[in-house]
Amino acid sequence: xxxxxxxxxxxxxxxxxxxxxxxxxxxxxxxxxxxxxxxxxxxxxxxxxxxxxxxxxxxxxxxxxxxxxxxxxxxxxxxxxxxxxxxxxxxxxxxxxxxxxxxxxxxxxxxxxxxxxxxxxxxxxxxxxxxxxxxxxxxxxxxxxxxxxxxxxxxxxxxxxxxxxxxxxxxxxxxxxxxxxxxxxxxxxxxxxxxxxxxxxxxxxxxxxxxxxxxxxxxxxxxxxxxxxxxxxxxxxxxxxxxxxxxxxxxxxxxxxxxxxxxxxxxxxxxxxxxxxxxxxxxxxxxxxxxxxxxxxxxxxxxxxxxxxxxxxxxxxxxxxxxxxxxxxxxxxxxxxxxxxxxxxxxxxxxxxxxxxxxxxxxxxxxxxxxxxxxxxxxxxxxxxxxxxxxxxxxxxxxxxxxxxxxxxxxxxxxxxxxxxxxxxxxxxxxxxxxxxxxxxxxxxxxxxxxxxxxxxxxxxxxxxxxxxxxxxxxxxxxxxxxxxxxxxxxxxxxxxxxxxxxxxxxxxxxxxxxxxxxxxxxxxxxxxxxxxxxxxxxxxxxxxxxxxxxxxxxxxxxx
Numbered sequence: 316x317x318x319x320x321x322x323x324x325x326x327x328x329x330x331x332x333x334x335x336x337x338x339x340x341x342x343x344x345x346x347x348x349x350x351x352x353x354x355x356x357x358x359x360x361x362x363x364x365x366x367x368x369x370x371x372x373x374x375x376x377x378x379x380x381x382x383x384x385x386x387x388x389x390x391x392x393x394x395x396x397x398x399x400x401x402x403x404x405x406x407x408x409x410x411x412x413x414x415x416x417x418x419x420x421x422x423x424x425x426x427x428x429x430x431x432x433x434x435x436x437x438x439x440x441x442x443x444x445x446x447x448x449x450x451x452x453x454x455x456x457x458x459x460x461x462x463x464x465x466x467x468x469x470x471x472x473x474x475x476x477x478x479x480x481x482x483x484x485x486x487x488x489x490x491x492x493x494x495x496x497x498x499x500x501x502x503x504x505x506x507x508x509x510x511x512x513x514x515x516x517x518x519x520x521x522x523x524x525x526x527x528x529x530x531x532x533x534x535x536x537x538x539x540x541x542x543x544x545x546x547x548x549x550x551x552x553x554x555x556x557x558x559x560x561x562x563x564x565x566x567x568x569x570x571x572x573x574x575x576x577x578x579x580x581x582x583x584x585x586x587x588x589x590x591x592x593x594x595x596x597x598x599x600x601x602x603x604x605x606x607x608x609x610x611x612x613x614x615x616x617x618x619x620x621x622x623x624x625x626x627x628x629x630x631x632x633x634x635x636x637x638x639x640x641x642x643x644x645x646x647x648x649x650x651x652x653x654x655x656x657x658x659x660x661x662x663x664x665x666x667x668x669x670x671x672x673x674x675x676x677x678x679x680x681x682x683x684x685x686x687x688x689x690x691x692x693x694x695x696x697x698x699x700x701x702x703x704x705x706x707x708x709x710x711x712x713x714x715x716x717x718x719x720x721x722x723x724x725x726x727x728x729x730x731x732x733x734x735x736x737x738x739x740x741x742x743x744x745x746x747x748x749x750x751x752x753x754x755x756x757x758x759x760x761x762x763x764x765x766x767x768x769x770x771x772x773x774x775x776x777x778x779x780x781x782x783x784x785x786x787x788x789x790x791x792x793x794x795x796x797x798x799x800x801x802x803x804x805x806x807x808x809x810x811x812x813x814x815x816x817x818x819x820x821x822x823x824x825x826x827x828x829x830x831x832x833x834x835x836x837x838x839x840x841x842x843x844x845x846x847x848x849x850x851x852x853x854x855x856x857x858x859x860x861x862x863x864x865x866x867x868x869x870x871x872x873x874x875x
Contacts, residue, residue: 326397329382330717333375333400337721340368343433348720349664354437355450360426361461362417362468369411372404395863395871396715399559402864403722406556413552417469420476421818422483422811423655426462427526430455431491434500435651436661436669445504445512452497452515456522463529467537475538479791480818481530488527490653496520499651543791545820550772553821558828559724559864564769567828571765572778574827575801578759585755588748600686600756600803607749609684613649616683620647620675623689624696627744631698635742635851641667642705645696650674656804656811658691660700663708665720671701678807687803690754693739699732706858718861725822726865730829733761737830756803760812761830763801764823767794768816791817832865833857836872843873 324332338345338353345353358364382388383397410416419425434451438444469475497519501512545553554562582596590599610616624645632638644667650659656676663671673695693699707719736754745751769775770789779785783797795813802809816823836857841848856875863871 324378324382325385325388326379326382326393326400327715327717329375329378330396330400330715330722332378333371333404334716334721336371336375337368340364340371343429344721346433346436347662348716349666349668351438351444351447354444354447355454357430357433357451357454357458359461360458361464364461365411365416365465369408372408372411376401376404392714392718395861395867396718398867399718399722399724399862399864402559403724406552406559409552410556413549414469414472414474415549415552417465417472418474418476420466420480420484422480422487422814423657424819425480425484427459427484427488428654430458431497431651431653432661434497435648437500438669439503442505442508445508448500448504449508449511449515452501452512452519455497455519456525459522459526463526463534466534470534470537475541476534477541477543477817478535478538479543479814481535481538483814483818485527485531485535487653488523488530492520492524492527494652496523543817544772544774547773550769550820553819554824555821557724557821557825558726560866562824562828564773567765567824568769568775570831571762571769571824571827572781574762575759575766578755578762579801582752582755582759585748585752589752596752596756597801597803599752603686603749603752604684604803607684607686609682611682613677613681616675616688617647617649619685620673620688620692620696623692624673624701627693627697627739630744635738636698636702636854637851638702639709641709642702644670645701645705646670646672647692647696648672648674650676652676652679655815656808657815658695660695660704662700662704662720665708665711665716667705667708671696671705673701686749686753687756688753689750690736690739690745690757693744694732694736694757698738699735700728702735703728703731703858706855707861710859710861713859714861723862724864724868726825726829726832727863727868728829729826730831730833730865730868733758733826733830734833737834753803760798760802760804761823761826763798764816765827767797767813768820768823770794771817772820829865832869833872836869836875839869839873840875 338348338350341358342353342356343358359367379397379400387393388397434448437448439448466476497516501516504512551564554564586593586596586599590602593599593602610619624647628638628643632643654676656678658676659674661672661674663669673692695701711719736757739745740751740754745754767789770777771791771794774788777784777787777789783800784793787793791813795809798812799806799809837853840853853875857872860871
């Protein structure tokens with residue numbers, strides 16, 4: 316892009332120009348978007364790579380400032396795009412300046428996880444696709460070497476990762492290696508490329524083994540004694556990154572407690588329907604784990620989840636949403652082993668050549684109680700993450716690729732997905748007491764997340780009226796105990812969750828705080844329009860907004 320062209324651009328052009336430049340620096344972004352030219356490459360994860368991405372962000376902010384001076388830049392979608400672009404790039408630069416990329420280790424979304432996950436999203440329809448996959452596999456050693464260089468630089472600067480995250484990473488890498496390494500992504504390749512694919516997978520797998528040994532034998536000792544929690548300064552920055560706004564953390568902490576108390580009473584009433592006389596909701600949930608309806612078999616549960624999403628699409632289309640044919644295509648998948656315990660979603664390609672996909676980690680299980688899966692798949696699939704991300708993909712031409720595919724605000728995404736669960740309850744899809752108790756258990760976990768995520772990292776005092784360790788200060792051990800007492804999940808899942816909250820500070824609070832923004836926006840729009848409020852119309856307009864920070868989201872939703 317020439318300087319003259321940049322000067323003449325409006326914010327959406329600047330934003331999409333940034334996307335093009337970012338994809339060249341980070342081909343994983345390109346693959347998530349469905350760009351075939353990205354398939355054979357991986358990003359530079361070394362300090363030089365981080366410097367290049369920061370330089371791009373600064374240059375884009377300068378271009379944006381120039382674009383905002385042009386007529387029309389302060390109206391409609393241009394205004395929203397400019398606001399999002401400036402906020403997202405500024406938040407990213409704040410992380411860069413603080414050296415966060417030099418200690419980025421966690422159990423769910425570290426650079427290691429990004430590198431591995433991208434192979435599950437690559438196209439494999441032609442021999443050229445498979446050749447690109449093999450080329451990318453051979454790029455794994457270089458990108459992981461760069462990642463280790465960044466972490467080593469972090470140690471040199473006094474910016475260590477937390478020992479808990481490092482120990483978990485060693486366990487995960489060991490599991491990846493024990494389950495075939497990168498060979499799991501080449502097993503279905505064409506016979507004509509069998510030798511090259513196998514050799515490339517061995518190269519990539521050897522690089523993972525080298526990384527595992529380095530984390531275990533060198534980096535773990537270098538970060539020994541570092542705290543698991545991040546403290547107020549780092550947490551404020553992280554919460555801003557995940558929410559797109561400056562949060563009042565004390566108010567958010569109090570809100571988490573209020574939701575905890577509200578949900579506990581609602582769960583008690585629902586548990587009585589499931590298991591009369593149950594001592595607690597979690598006794599009823601434990602009973603459901605053993606005696607409630609369950610799906611037997613990994614492939615069987617995948618098919619069951621696919622059917623559940625199909626039923627939701629059929630019921631919601633034309634009643635509460637208007638769904639294009641591309642949006643109706645979504646796949647249920649089984650997650651590769653070695654990741655975190657929580658289910659997740661991956662977005663469709665920009666041209667829908669790759670559909671949206673939900674992923675279920677099995678954790679070695681072959682029996683799957685359904686009471687918790689129903690609401691979870693409304694969250695991950697339809698009308699949750701899939702419906703939002705697929706609608707955004709449809710709107711990429713009207714808005715911008717940046718607003719719909721790259722500049723995402725975590726709390727807006729997770730808030731919609733949690734809103735979607737509640738919506739399905741409101742619409743009568745959770746009348747089965749077991750399914751509804753599972754839904755409330757998920758809601759309770761999100762409320763507990765707000766309490767312990769903020770509480771642990773800021774080492775806040777537990778309220779003196781609390782039923783749990785009143786007056787004490789939060790620690791990771793207390794967080795684990797609190798979540799374990801108020802969750803229907805297994806001990807392994809709870810441990811994985813606590814590690815996740817400690818490794819991704821500020822992310823876990825976005826579910827409930829984001830849901831609150833969606834609910835407040837809907838309530839304000841309903842109050843403003845009165846009898847003229849149409850929920851289906853509001854949903855479709857809301858999903859056409861693209862990504863926004865929470866304050867902007869609530870304001871825009873209220874005006875619909």
